[in-house]
Structures are given as structure tokens and as C-alpha cells.
Amino acid sequence: MLGPVESRSVSPVFVGRATELETLSDALARAAAGDPQALVIGGEAGVGKTRLVEEFATAAGREGAVVALGGCVEIGADGLPFAPFSTALRALRRELPGELADAAAGQEEELARLLPELSDTALTRGADRSDEESMARLFELTARLLERVAAGRTVVLALEDLHWADASTRHLLAYLFRTLRTGRLVVLATYRSDDIHRRHPLRPFLAELDRLRTVRRVELGRFNRTEVGRQIAGILATEPDPAQVDEIFERSDGNAFFVEELAVAAHEGCCTGLTDSLRDLLLVRVEGLPEAAQRVARIVAEGGSTVEYRLLAAVAQLAEDDLIEALRAAVNANILIAAPGGDGYRFRHSLVREAVGDDLLPGERSRLNSRYAKALEADPTLVPADERVMRLASYWYHAHDPAKALPAVLDASVTARRRHAHSEQLRLLERAMELWDSTPEDVRATLRPVDYTEVYPPCGCDPATTPLRYLDLMAEAAVAGRLCGERERALKITKRALHLLEEEGDPMRAAWFWVQRSRLVQAQARGDGWKELGIAQELVRGLPPSEVHAEVLATAANWSMLRRPGPEAMSAAERAVEYARMVGAEDIELNARLTLGALMVDAGHIETGLAQMYQVRDEVLAHGLTAGVGRSHVNLPSVLEGIGRSEEAVGILREGLRLTQKMGLRDSEAWVWANLAESLISLGRWDEAAEAAVNAQQTGQSAKPRGGGSNSLAHLALARGELPEAARHLAAARASYGTHDPMPQNNLPMSRLALGTAAAEGRLLDARTEADRVLRAGFPPGTQRYAWPLLLAAAVVESDARAHALPAAQEGRAAFLERLCEATRKLTTGAPLWLAYEKWTRAELDRAENRATPDTWSDVITAFEALERPYDLAQVRHRLAEALLAIGGEDERARATELLRLTRATAVHLGARPLADAATRLAHRARLTLTAAPPLPPTDPADSLGLTTRERDVLRLVSAGRTNRQIAEELFISPKTASVHVSNILGKLGVSGRGEAAAVAHRMGLFPAETLTAGTSS
Template identity: 35%
Template sequence: MKGLLVGRGAELARLVGVLQSAATGTAGVALVGGDAGIGKTRLVTELVAEARERGFHVLSGQCAELGDALPYLPLADALRGAEPAVREAAAGHPLLGQLLPGVESAPSAGLTQQRLFGSLLGLLAGIQPVLFVIEDLHWADRSTRDLLVFLSRMVQTEQVCVVGTYRTDDLHRRHPLRSVLAELKRLPTVTGVELGPLDTGAMSDYVATMGEVDAQELGVIVTRADGNPFYAEELFAAMSEGDSLPDGLASLLMSRVEVLSEPGQSVLRAAAVAGRRVEDELLREVSGLPLADFEEAVREIVSRGLLRVDGYGYAFRHALLQEAVYTDLLPGERTRLHAAFARLLTSPAELAHHHLAGHDLAGALAASAEAGRLAERVGAPAEAHQHYDQALSLWERVPDAEALTGESRVSLAFRSALMAADSGDNHRAVTQLRALPPTSGVCERLAYYLFEMDDQDGAIAAAEQAVAMATDDACLARALATHARTLTWSSRHAESQELALRAQEVARAAGARDAEVSALLTLALHAELHGDTDKAHDLVSVASSEGTGDLAMDLRARFHHARIHYETGYLAFAATAADEGIRVASETGLTWSTYGTDMRFLRFLIHYVAGEWDQAETVAASFGSRVGTAPEATLSSFALFLEVARGLPAVESRLGWLRPFWSDGLVAYIARGLAAEHALWQGDPELALAHVRALLDMLQPGDPAVLRIAAIGLWALGDLGVVEDADEMVEQARFAVTTGPVGQRGPMGLEGRAWALRVEAEWHRVHGRLDPELWRQVVEAFDYGFVYETARARWRLAEALLAAGDRDTAQTEWALAQEAATTLRAAPLEQALADFGKRARFTAVTGARAAAPESSNGGLTARELEVLALVAEGLTNREIAERLFIAQKTVSVHVSNILGKLDVSTRTQAAATARAHGLLD
């Protein structure tokens, strides 16, 4: 199966460079090395195609595993398969002609090396430009190796490019090609190209070219193939037949093992039982060989490229090689080797593996439980969960399991559930908790995770049970705090504050800091909903000021500290808080937990809103597009904000992988909403409406998420010129503004107010009313720092102004939008603005600040530069608000962002920095 050339752009560019030099009269040689199956032939095939397009004649021959039995085999192969013009030219050189089929052989004495090489040089000079490819040099006979050296040294000003390929994993220390390669790579005309394993992203792309594969299968193939395209192809083909290790691939791998001496094979088998890596001393002990024999065996294995030196030990060159050797072991041999390793190891995780493989179930149970506790202590929740689950699977098969593990089965299962949640698998955590006898602690955690999974009714019921079953103040405090949290967005939200205050009081008395922080965060949210943003800030600051001993709770507090700054427009402070939260999540193993995931997408959004799109793209690259779990899908969906806005080709692929997760509320809201925007940019408003209607049916009435979706739907209706559904959409949005999801609706944040205004403006547009004043309000609302949405609103404002006859102001707004779109590289918006400008016959940018690189404006937006200029004049926030006709709160947000971006702490320092860097010019 031949896939597309993936992940080899840099290597191909180097080869094309050698080809280009040859085309201009500077001959060159390229030597391409890499493991079997790594893609050497595929790369050279691409080069051959490039050479033919450039008018090169191509000679291509292969060496064979025949030793010196057939000298010059690749040259003869190349001449036999050459195009007619080359064969005709070769026939004019008698010695070369003898290599062609159908030609009578001359006496062997006449085929001297010197005369043959001279004839070949004459042929190459006569048919130039020419590309001569010699594949599989590791099998080359001596004459062919001499030919390669001759060409590398003798072709100079000819239009000749020679490319040779060889397997690095076949070059043992006594291989005759090693010295030849070492000699040739010192020549200035020789370029060495080493093909390493493809990285995970490139391998994923490559596997996706082979056919349909789900995320789980993709992950298995990519992990096991370990960067080797051929192995990936074999695994892909075998997966449909249920093969663990394809016979053909196993045979290929074992053929390299079978050439080892018996001591070498014995040591390699022991290494395979150890795993991918093994320490030198440990391997020597298990092998049982005398030191001198052991070292000779290892030297042989390493020289054959089967193991490589790795620190104080050895690692298999490829994971599948270890798997093949391990699979080839006899059952008794495997058991004895595992037992030997178990006697020598002290690491609980390794002990558990070897005890289990050696059928020592009691040893495996005790070691698994200890390995889980160790992983939990060092911040590795996924590994801890895996170890605990292995211990639980052995529990019923081992007598005195509780004595061996030092804790009860219920306690171990509870630990396993907590670790599952910390590693991002709330579904698994809930399943395990539901299987346990109900206690206050079990029910509290169940309620906590159900709430995060949006099962509100289940969460409330479990929280009430936790409160009723509490046996001490610490348990009661946690149960009350979680109960208050579960009621926040329910019809019983009025009870939430009282429960949270009671939880706070009980937690303080019991010294349960984690429960106190949970209660504080719920109280902060209650304050937000009732318009007391300052109080909410204070509560969140207290909650995140010191650790609780519960890492997941600490991360939740840090997330809300960053979120509340983001939602009130303090983007610079939000960025600092989010960066710190991401660091903590990474160090504590909580990267894929609920708030570890949330923290990463919040950091992306801060970049996105602030117009730092190159940084946002870097963050999005870590999200991955081929997803297999709900946390992965959540992160991946946020990358669409940037990809849709920039019109990147990755959009369709990402949407395809996210489609199975559209039953998840957050993923659907983000992904389908952006799929609708993408459809609009692609000129398909009908498809956009289909996405919008599906989302509006899914979203709870009053959910503020309705605002953005309704705005997109009205945009689509406006493009279609259809008023049907417009009134219903605007009423859904108004209900979200006035009432909220459960009959409570506190003051909306900056972004929410901006989207609400845009809904109204889009609704008027659907009805044919382009209202400049309303669109100006949208611009002002988004101009708290949301660069892209401000530009999109300016686009519509320019349309409305032009329709109202105010051409000069329309052109000013158009130019500002165009400047922002260009800076952001927002291609769809750039195109829309270009089309509008052409229709309006706008010919020059007037009234807008000339576009400048970010380094010249300190990263400040156009509005922030205006505010900064007035700050430098000494105006107060109230005076700036009056001068710019914006809210005083919005000025405060701009000033905070300016201080953060300029890395200063006072208005005076900001003014001085602005003057020093020419920001006031």
C-alpha cells in the first residue's frame, strides 16, 4: 500500500537541492539512510518524479542480497529498465552494452573496471541531465561499492545527480559499506540524509491516508508503529483481520534476530522480557552468562542495530521488535525469565508486571497496589488508576488480599475512581463510585463528577445523600459545599448561597480547607450572578491564594481566578493566571482533568480574543485533531475558532473527527457553531442554518450560549434574505438576556453584552434595516479587547454607514476592519472586506492607522493605543470615557490590559514607556 508522502518535506527539499545543483552543472551525490520500512523508497520515488518534470533522464537500479555473485547488478538493472533513448546511448558504449539484455557477453577479461567506469562516465555526460538511483546499498557487491566511490569522486561539473539508499539497521560494525559511507560523507559533493521515525502527528496523518480508522485504532497503530510507515501499513492491514502482530511483519523482524549467535539470541530474549528498555547490570544477572560472554553478545546485538545503548542500559530499536521477540518465546521460558526479573527488581510497577506475567498473582496484587500509591504521590493519576484497577482485577483470585495490600477493596476502588477523574475520565470514575457501598464520601464525589458531566438531577440527588450520611464535620462540609454547587444552575438556585455559607462555616471549624475553597467558589459565582463582580473577584482571590492539599480543588480555584479576569476583560491578568494554572496542572499530572483541560482552552481563548493569533495557533497545535476521548474533543473543538477565522484547510478534517462527540454539549456548542460560521464563509447559509437549528434545539432555554448561536443564525438568514425563523431566534436570545436558564439572570459579562447587541443588529439586518448606530454599539461593546469581533462588527458598520450615505465614515471603518483582518491573517474576513470595498469603490485607506508589526505597537490594539494616548495626557478613566463615548468600566479594562502588555504597574510608567517606544507618535 503506497500512501501520500507525509512528514518528509525537509528531507525531500534537501534532495531536490542536490538535484537543482546538478541541473546547473554542479554534480552531487546524496546518500539516504534509514531503517527498513522508514520510507526511503517512497522519498526517492518522489524525487524521481520531480526529476522527470525537470527534464532529467532517470536511471534506477537495485542491489540484491546475492553477495558478489553478480557484479554491477544495480547498473545492469538500471540500463535494462531505462528509457529507449538511454538504452540506445548505452549501446554505443560496448562495455555498457554487454550489460543490456540480448547482447552477447564479451570475455570477462575485457570487462575491466577502469574501462567500464570510463564508459559509464561517457554515457552520463552524453545524456545529461541525469539522475542515477542505486537502492539497497547495504546489499551492494564490491564492484558496485567501487562504482559508487568512483562516481562520487569523478563527477564534478556534469549535470549528474547520484542518489543511493541503504538500511542503517543492517549495517553491523563489520559491514563493508560502513567504511565506504564514512569516506564518502567527508566529500563536499556528498549530502547525507538520515530518515528518522515520523513524529506522532505525521504518523497520524499517514495512517489517515490509508482508509477509515477510528480514534482508538489510530492511537494503537501510531503507538505500535513507533514512527515507521511500513509497520503502520502492516498493522493497519492486520487490524481488520484481528491480528496482534502480522505474520509477515513478525517474520521480517525475526529474520534479523535469527542471524545472531546463540548467546546473542539468549540475551535478546531476556531483554524482550524486561520490556522496551533494560539496565545493563540487570540484564547481565538474568542472562546468566559470564561477563565476557555477555559483553560479546551485547556488542553483537548492538552492532546489528537490534538494541541501542540507552544511558546505563539498552533499548530496543523498535517496540515491535521487542514484541516479536517476546511473542516468539516458549511459555515456560517466558515464565522463568519474568520470575528471574521479579527476584531482582524493587520498583513496584515493574514488580507488578513481572509477577503477573510469571503467574505470581499474590505478588502482582501487592505490587500493583503499592505502584498505584506511588504513582498517586508523584502526580501520575492515569498510571495510578491503571495500577489500582489491575489490583482490583486480581482481588477475588488472591487469598488475604486485604492483608497483602494494606487496605480494603472499597478503599482501593475509591482511590481508583479519584485517579480516573484526575486523569480526565469522569465516566469511569462515576461507574466505579456507583459500584461501591454508599457513604458520605462516595456520594459526595459521585455528585461532584456528575455535576461536571452535566447530569444535574443525578448530582443533586447524590449530594443530598452525601449530606444525610455525613458522620463528621469534615465530611459534612464537603457534602454541603458540593450540594451548594449542584444547585447553582437548578430551579433551586436560591438555596445555593445559604448552603455554601453553612459549608464555609463547618469547613473552617473542621479545618477542611478544600471544602472551604469549594464553598468560596460557589459564593463567588453567586456574587457574579447578582452583579457584585468586585465581591466575586475578592472571593476567588482568597480561594486561590493558598493550597488545600487537594490538587484538583486547587486547580479549580486557579481556573476560576483566570476565568473571572477573562470575562471582565482583564486579559493580561487572565493570561498570567492561566499560564500559572497550566504549569501546576502539568506538574501534578492533572493536565487531562476537568480543570486541566479547561485551563488550556481558556489560555487559547485569551490569545484568540486579544488578537495574538500566532500564539493561539501554537497552543492549538497541541490540542490534536484526531481525538478519541471527550477531553480531547473539547480541546480540539476550540482550535476551530482560529482555523475557521483564518480559513485553514484543517477545518474539514477536524470537524470530521469531532462529529461523533456532538452529543457532548460543550463540544457541540463550539464545533457546530463554528461549522456554521465556516459554512457561511464558504457561501452555504443553508448548511449554517442546519447547524444553528440543531444547536438551538439542544441548548437549554435561557442558556447564554444561545446568544452567539442566534447571531450566527441571523447572519445566515440575512445572507439568504429570508425572515422566517428570525423573530423566534431573536426572542430566544432576548430570553437568555433577561431571564437566564433557571429564571435567574445576573448582569452579563462584556462578551455576553456584545453578543446580545450583535443579535439585535443582525435581526434588524434580516429585516432590511441597516442601523449604523446599533452596529456602532456592537463595535464599542466588542472593543474591550476582542480584536476579531471588533473588526467583524466594523465590517457591518461600514455597510450600514454606506447605505445611510455616510461614505467617508464608512471607508474609515472599513479600513480599520481591513487593517485588523490583515494583521490577524483572517483570510475569509479579508476576502469579504475586499469584496465590499470593491463594490463600494473604496480605493485607499483613509482615517485608519497604517498597519504595523506588533513589535512597533507593543501588542496594543487600536483602541488601546487611543486610551494610552489619553492616559499620557493625564486624563482620568471618567474623562477618557467621556472623550471616547464609551463606558467607564470599559476604560478600566483597557487600562488594565495596557499595563499588562507594557509590563508596568502604574499609569505614569505606562506613559513613560509609551513615549520611549514611540507609541504616542
């Protein structure tokens, strides 16, 4: 509109920053080679961060990269949720419309929370409820979107002014920095370092980045005198007087922006009489404008980072010609500049805007915000649609008009919730609670829960017709706090709510808040949450069916399924299903039915329970219920694995991986990986199991699926005789599970591993003590899938102790064996796997008393031959061979030879060296020849280094000069997994780099030279 304007105060010469530009150029080159890069640029206000990014963007564009810029928006000190990402994605959509559409295919509605143009339906009322994974799901899908867009060409995503960023933007950026592993992508962000005071919310974010080796930090310093001289010469287009350079350098202290301001002021002869305050210098420039231009500058200062022209015109209330002349004066003076896209205006530098804004009188600020709000209410098209609600809320709030501010802030909280920006939703709800008492009662009476809240703790009324209550806001805020990780704030809100409810006598609403406290207490590691659930159950006991009643029962049933399965848990699940059906709460019903099916299987009603779980899985898929998809593909295969149907479980888990990855359910994906590792171990696919377990560790956002991965790795290490590794992984599992919320599914497998590790290290009494501790505590009903392996491990220890006549085994042995036998008699054997374990455990106990016969072990083998568990079958074959050799006949010896051949072949294939060695020793003692069996591999020098089979493969490729990406492609693993293997190798070898690792491998002769040569040539 204004045409070309003078830009005298911006130097056409880019001064200094050679080192910083080299760092950015190096990042661009690395990204172009397929290695994503992350950088954070810090520096004080005015030091030149934006200019550096502009120069880099120009250079990147010359290299063929697509640059997408996004800035954090400041509106009355309130950041807009995901504003810089929305802006940057919009720029990507303009530059690469086809690529972005292809990358977003299938997930448009979810990604529209960041870029509304992708879908017309994502943010409508009645969208899916937020859940524990809602924000993580959006983050994962965003990461995948960027990786796909950047698969074919280099993309630079630059986010400026991170010091203004909302919490959700910070969380998403941190997620990208942690998880991006593929794509030709550079992600960089800038922030103002002098604004980061001790309590600034960006400080924890920066501290987290310091722990990430993948993020490079660039700190911009001030210019030296020579650079200041070059900058002044560029601005004035002439060589400056040395005395003038000295004066400006001294006053600006090398700050690039202040150098510009001082140089122009000196050139225009307005330095005389200036105070020492540089902020005053900025105001002097503004005060030199005509009065109309000063007025427009004050209006723009209060309107936000950028003010659209039509909005500015509505607020300024000037004749169009007068407004244009005022803008022309401000733009010519380089106070204001046209915003990108040409639709509005902003200050050339935020420091000037802050100076002008700070100079406004309190009443003047309120009046300006009120005029902005009224203009926007009169014509909502004055601002972009995705900013409208948030800006209106900010304007009315800072106008100090509660009657207008409360509904606007509540509308903004709904928008934040629909975008999964739960941190901003919580902040807005707290602002609404602040406004509540000062808002006229007649205004509050017009507000409805159905319009502003997603959760409806019942008050016996219709939320569509009953006025909104303060407790409704507290309920919504408690959920928002839990979902965004602000659990301490959420706990305080529930405490206040329950205190208020003590006087109101509303048991349903109180029960709902106690359920929230239960979840928060567990999440904060302050307990297991059962006390809170118990209070909730007492509050709803005897009340008519309701959604809250169903939720309380379903939550209690699910809690009990994991910790105290049994008849009470099943009864709660059945009533939860019944009540949910009565009130039409489909999501609660499906959740309760899944719990009920698992409890039925544990109780021995296997086919009925499985049918229930399969039906729930099909229904959540048909209805597209995201949370249900995750849970059904975790719980169903877990139950199948527990009853020995491992192959069936793997099929569902593979489908679960596809679905959770597609939907961005990262934590559910981690659980699927953990369960897949367990089932693959059972099936004898141990290398695949190890990869799955590592993926569970790396994928999980919460600790417990990482603990499951560590548990599986410990199991494999123990079976392979890698005892230090087993101990390390067991310690990691314990750390992940913690001690505040004990669960049999975690504790019993860990006790089994601790027992087995102690026995393998010759610490028989420690092994017995661990087993005895568990036996005395007893096994809750429904825990047989974890109890049987532990009982078996304890019986094996006692059996081997007798066979080897260990003196330490005698004291207390008889009493312990009696407790072991008693536990075996009481445990359920309803599934074929459990029955097989019972036969095996009893056989070991017979062996411990020297009563086992070949018939005893033949019966066990028959039980395991019908199952898909090759390692278990190999172990009982070894036992039968031992029993046959004790008889000593020719037929028995021939049969034992064949059994030992099979045992050793399986053990060698799995890498189970202890079992292979045991079979070899038994054959040697009996003078049997196992020539038909595959020979054991020769002793590998890598064994002395403690390397696993997969780590040997990785070290071979490292020695051949492969990168992590090349290793991943050759071994069919992810680059992240390859990186973890390399780190483990460096630690075990005690070296600091890949070159040293290759040198160690060469020195020890681990790999033939021709193998490395052949690998390199490819």
C-alpha cells in the first residue's frame, strides 16, 4: 500500500558472524546428506539474531533448500498455542503443497490442530475427548510430517522469539529435538537471552537441551569496535569519523541494533541532549514523528506482534488518507515495517515496541485493548481465523472488563483444548477462575458447561441447560493440568475442589474429583492411588447408575486387574459395563469390557474372555476410538502371551505397531514393543526380541514400558550367560518401575530374574531368600502367568543344588521345599501353558528329592511339544536326557544322545551358551558323541568384551567404516537403535570413538580382513 520505503538504518553490509554462519552452513550440509540438524541461537535483544537467520535463509535458498519461518507471537504477554509452527507449516504448504498433502495423508484432522487449512472438521465441537496421549500423538504426527516433507529436499524450519513461546510450542520443539532421526531437515530456534530470568519458563527447556548432544547451541556476542565501524559505514554509506565510531561503540557496547539507532540519530543531528538511557533513545525516534504517526505507533504497540491493516484502521478511527500518511511517516522512519505478506504492520524491532508500550498510561492501555476487542467483535474477519479467539480473549482481559473477558477467555480455553494445547488451556482456565467473582452474576448465568467444558462431573442437571459453575472450571482445569504434565497444579485444584464440596453434599462430583486425585497421585509417584479410589467407590455406593459411577467402577477394576486381580475386580468390571451401557457411555463401556475380558481369562474362562477382548478390539477400530486402539492392541496380545498363544499375540502386536505408529500413539507403541519382545522370546526369536526391547526403551514416553524392555533384555542376557548385562538391565527395570506402585506383573518377573541371576553366580542362599520372600507374601489370584515361571525358577535352583551336592543348600532346605510344594498345589492350571509349567515345576521338585524318572520328564516334554516355546522344550529335553543316562541302558543312551543333539542345536541357535555347555558336559561325562548336532562356535575373542551377538554385528560394520544409517539399513534396524548399539560398544570397549573401536577390533582379530574389505566396497 505504501510502496517502497527508505531503510536507512539497516546496514546493507552483513557484518561479522563468520563463525556462526559457518556453523549454520555445516548444519545445512549435514541435513542435505540426510542427517537432521537442531540448533538454538541465543543472544540479547538487538544483537542480530534475526539478521543472522535472514542471511542463513538466503544462503540456504541459494542451495535449493525450502525455508519456512515462524515467529512466536506476543499478544498482551500471552503466547498463541503453536503459533510459530502454524506459521511455518503454512509457509511449507505454500512452497510444497503436494509434498505436504502427501505427508499429511490420513492424518489431516489431527494435524489440522496445527494447520487448520488441512481439514474443516478437526476443531469442531464434539471432537474426540483428549486423553493421556493426545498431545504426544499430535507431536509424533508432526515429527513424521516434517520427516516426510524433508525426505526429498532440504527443509529449514526456523522459529524465532522462543522467549515468547507458549508451553505447548516449547514442548513440541523439545519433542522434535529429541526424536527427529531422518529427513533432510534443519530445525533452528532463536531466543532473547537477556529476558531469561531465573523463573522464566524457557529456562528448564534450555537446561533440557544442554543434555541433548544432538542440539547445537549458538550464542551471539556483541560486535567489537572494528565490526561497529563496518556496520556504521554500511548504514551511512560513507566511512565514519573515528571519534564517532568510538562514541557509538562506547554507548551501544557493541549491540547491533543500538549501533543502528545511534548512527541514524547522529546522522540526523538528534543526539544533542539525549539522556544516557538507550530506551529513551528509542522513544526520541518515535517522538520525532508527527502526532498522528505517534498515535498509530502507540496503537500498534498494544495490538500484538503484528497488527493487520484493517484492524488497525478500525481501532485508529482515522480517515484512510490520514492513516496512510501516518503509517508512511512511521515506516520511512524505520519505526514500523510491513509484516510478511503485506497485510499488516509491526515494529521493526521488539525493543522499540516495548519502549512505546511501556510509555503508555494504564488507562490508555485498557482503552486501547477495549477498542481492539470491540472492533474484532464487530468484524471477526479482521484477523486470521485461527488467531481470532485467542486475541479477543487477550484484548478483553487486558481491557479489565470481566463481563466481556470471562466468556472470551473460556472460548479461548476451548480452542486451546481442541488443539491439544493443554498448558495454555490450563492457564486460560486459571484466568477464568480469577475473573469469576468479579464477573456479574447475570453474565455467569448465561454460560453453560456444555459450551466450555469437556468433562461433566454430575450435579443431577443437564449441562446444556444448567449454568456453568466454578467447580466445572476446576474440573476442566484438573484434567488439563494432568494432560499437560502440570500435575502439582492439578493436585492443588482437586484439593481445593474437594474442600468446597465438603459443604455442598454432592457425592457424585466428589467421587469424580477423587478419581482424578488417584490418577495424579500415581503419576506423581506419591502412592498407588487405591486410597483415593476407595473413597470414590464409597461415595457412589448405592447411588443410581451414572457416567461417573461407571467411570469409578471401571477405573477401580482396571487398577485391580494390574495389582489385585480377583473376584472383586471382576465384579467391579461387570457393574462398570452394565452402568456404562445404561447411561450410553461407550468409551467407558469398551474400556471396562477390555478389563473384564482380561480378568475372565485370569479366572480360567479363557475362550469367553478372549472373545470379549477381540470384540472390543474390532469395535474400537470400527469407531476410530484412538485410545481404545492403543489399549486393545496392548492388553489382548499380553493376555494371549500369558496363556501361551505367542504366535497369535505376535500377529496382533505387528498390527498394533502399524496402527500406533500411524496414529502417533507413541507410548502405546512402546507398550506394543515391550509385549512383542516378550512374545518373541517365547517363540525363540531372540535377536528380534532384543531389537523390540530396545525399541520399547527408546520409544516410551513413560517409564513402565521402558521397564518392560529392560526386563526382556535382562531375561535374554541371563539365558545367554551374560550375567553383568543381566544385572544391569534388571537394575534399569527396577528404576523404571519405581517403588511407589508395586504391581505383580512387574515385581514377579523381576524377582524371577533376581533369583536366576543369583543362582547363576553361585549365590544359592540369596536365590532362595528372594524366592522365599515372594512365597511368604503369596500370589494374588489371577497372577499365575507370572507366578509359574518364578516357582519353576526356584524349583530349578533347588533341583540343581541337590544334583551338585552343594553344602550350603542343606540349611532350611526342607522347610523351603515344603512352602514351594504348597504354592505349587494352590496355583491355577487352567491354560495349557500353566499346566505345562506345573508339570515341569513338580518334576524339578521330584529331581530335588531324587525322585524324578524318565517318565516324569517325558510327561513334561509332551506338554511343551504342544506349545511354541523352543527354549523351554530344549531345557526339559536336557532333563530327560539326564534321567535316561542315569538308567544307563543302550536304548536309553541312544535316546539321550538324540535329545542332547536337539538341545544343543536349539541352544546354539539361540545363543544360550549355558544350556549348550550343559548339554556338552553331560554328553562328555556319559561318553556320548554329538556329531550330528551343529558344532558350537569357536570361542570368540569378543566374548571377553561382553559383546552381544547384535553388538558384534554392529562392531563389524563400524570397523568397516559404516555410518549409523548404513548400519541400520544393512541390519534392518532403525538408525536410533544402531546409535544405541554403537554407544554400548564404545562403553564396553572403554574407548571414546568409532576409530578407536575399529582399532581394538583389528588388534584382537575379531573380523577377517576380507570381510571388512568386502563390506567397504559395497
